[in-house]
Amino acid sequence: VTVARNVADVRTRIQRACENSNRTLQDVTIIAVTKNVDIETAKEVIGEEIVHLGENRVEPFLAKYEEIGNNASWHFIGSLQTRKVKHVINEIDYLHSLDRMSLADEIEKRAERKIKCFVQVKTSTEETKQGLNLEEVVDFIASLACYEKIEVIGLMTMAPFTEETEEIRNCFRQLKHLQEKIQSMDLTYAPCTELSMGMSNDFEIAIEEGATFIRLGTILVEK
Numbered sequence: 001v002t003v004a005r006n007v008a009d010v011r012t013r014i015q016r017a018c019e020n021s022n023r024t025l026q027d028v029t030i031i032a033v034t035k036n037v038d039i040e041t042a043k044e045v046i047g048e049e050i051v052h053l054g055e056n057r058v059e060p061f062l063a064k065y066e067e068i069g070n071n072a073s074w075h076f077i078g079s080l081q082t083r084k085v086k087h088v089i090n091e092i093d094y095l096h097s098l099d100r101m102s103l104a105d106e107i108e109k110r111a112e113r114k115i116k117c118f119v120q121v122k123t124s125t126e127e128t129k130q131g132l133n134l135e136e137v138v139d140f141i142a143s144l145a146c147y148e149k150i151e152v153i154g155l156m157t158m159a160p161f162t163e164e165t166e167e168i169r170n171c172f173r174q175l176k177h178l179q180e181k182i183q184s185m186d187l188t189y190a191p192c193t194e195l196s197m198g199m200s201n202d203f204e205i206a207i208e209e210g211a212t213f214i215r216l217g218t219i220l221v222e223k
């Protein structure tokens with residue numbers, strides 16, 4: 001299988017999910033998660049007109065960034081250690097894993113422009129999942145008011161890896177509900193118009209529940 005074929009198949013499935021939920025293709029941006037593939041494969045993805053790329057570790061990101069640079073928009077989707085912020089913050093376009101004040105402080109100190117951030121939220125009970133608990137998010141965002149380098153453009157979550165589609169759907173609904181609550185606060189620094197949710201095994205459910213960015217690895221780049 002080729003990347004081109006994967007992309008075509010995925011686009012068909014996205015189209016169908018959009019139709020099922022009265023949304024349009026333009027509402028949903030694909031982020032190709034290239035964390036497990038080489039630079040050549042990342043370039044193939046760009047060749048298919050997917051220009052948003054996601055990486056979750058600092059060194060592999062920098063290696064790709066050096067080659068590809070501004071031919072892609074870069075999404076950092078992994079947990080980011082505070083001490084590594086300075087290596088990536090001025091190279092990336094989006095951060096999907098804002099989850100603590102110490103990280104916000106370091107971004108404020110290191111960023112040379114406003115950074116588009118997603119606050120990462122834990123919507124499942126799986127122990128391994130990162131992010132703030134649902135009930136912590138409003139206070140966390142409220143406390144970002146004076147951070148000039150942080151714009152909270154949305155929320156991000158990972159659903160549990162399970163066959164139980166209702167459990168997955170429930171995670172996405174909770175994120176959507178929280179988004180509405182934050183939007184009603186009308187904060188200029190936290191427009192919160194975006195939802196980063198949905199991966200290879202659950203992106204159609206995410207689209208039906210309002211995802212605006214879906215993060216696809218395996219299904220796009222595995223040949």
Ligand SMILES: *Cc1c(COP(=O)(O)O)cnc(C)c1O
Pocket residue numbers: 033035056077078158199200201215216217218219
């Ligand atoms: C790896 C990863 C993805 C992509 O996962 P797939 O199941 O391969 O699509 C999406 N989001 C995050 C945060 C990831 O770490």
